[in-house]
Amino acid sequence: MSKQPFILRPGNPVFDEGLAFARFLDTAAEGFFRILLGRRMAEIFAQAYTKPGNEYSFENVLFAVQEERITGMASGFTAEQQHGFPANPLKACEGYPHLRATIIGLPVSPMFHALEDLDDGDFYLASLAVDEDRxxxxxxxxxIAAMEERAQATDSKRFTIALAAKNEGAQRLYARHGFEVSEKWPRFLYSERFGLLKMAKPL
Ligand SMILES: CC(C)(COP(=O)(O)OP(=O)(O)OC[C@H]1O[C@@H](n2cnc3c(N)ncnc32)[C@H](O)[C@@H]1OP(=O)(O)O)[C@@H](O)C(=O)NCCC(=O)NCCS
Structure with a gap:
């Protein structure tokens, strides 16, 4: 695939963009959200995306666009913003997806808490994904660089991310951007196959 020029732009509160956001979010989470929420996953995230003031809001999103096609996405927010977010909008989804998320989500909820437990002064890169063919x-x-600029425009002291320990390609990429491993999870049973890493960079 030859290199195509691209631009970066902020997200807009438009449902169709929300569907693209959901697709990238699921890629960043290695397909976990599709498993968690089933067929309505994209629609549930797209609805949250169009609203301000929540974890999945367009306000937190940057897109990469090539020839009018969205080919990449990053989202991020400060610890302070996160503390002001309402309960996770996924909990508000009704019917089967809610039941499914409750059942499947229960055993992994400690992992989510570990991931989303931000220290004061952190700016969290919540997701990053690029279309496979790009x-x-x-x-x-x-x-990453544009999100770092957003982070610098806040009072944040650290730029942080969390990722699967087995995602070595992404780890290399973050290391090249100056991130270092700051925490391994689970702390006492950490494994490179199943564990999670938090990486951080001072701002
Ligand atoms: C990680 C990711 C966002 C990188 O996007 P990208 O546009 O290819 O990144 P860049 O072109 O700036 O840099 C390429 C680097 O990305 C990393 N990378 C990880 N997976 C890759 C892939 N499948 N193809 C190419 N590069 C990949 C490598 O470190 C590579 O650098 P290298 O020369 O050391 O191998 C992209 O591979 C992706 O979407 N992966 C799936 C989702 C994911 O893992 N997200 C990060 C965890 S939240």
């Missing part, structure tokens, strides 16, 4: 062109790096 990887290796610098889009991921540009999204």
């Amino acid at each position: 990887r290796g062109q610098g889009i991921g790096s540009a999204l």
Whole structure:
């Protein structure tokens, strides 16, 4: 695939963009949200995306666009913003997806708490993904750099991310951007196959 020029732009509160957001979010989470919420996953996230003041809001999002196609996404927010977010909008979804999320989500909820437990002064890069056929062109790096600029425009002291320990490609990428491993989870039973890493960079 030849390199295509791209631009970065903020998210807008539009449902169709929300569907694209959901797709990237699920890619960043290695398909976990589709398993958690089933067929309505994209619609549930797209609805949250169009509203301000929540974890999945358009306000937190940057997109990469190539020839009018959205090919990459990053989202992030400060610890202070996170403390003001309402209860996770996924909990507000009704019917079968709610039941399914409750049952499947229960055993992994400690993991979510570990991931989302931000220290004061943190700016959290909550998700980053690029379409598979557009990887290796610098889009991921540009999204990280642009999110870092957003982080610097706040009072944040650290830029943080969390990722699967087995995602070595992404770890290399973050290390190149100056991130270092700050925490391993679970602390006492950490494994490189199943564990999670938090990485951080001072701002
Ligand atoms: C990680 C990711 C966002 C990088 O985006 P990108 O646009 O390819 O990034 P860049 O072109 O700026 O940099 C390429 C680097 O990304 C990393 N990378 C990880 N997976 C990759 C892939 N499938 N193809 C190419 N690069 C990949 C590598 O470190 C590579 O650098 P290298 O030269 O050391 O191998 C992208 O691979 C992706 O969407 N992966 C799936 C989701 C994910 O893992 N997100 C991060 C965890 S939240």
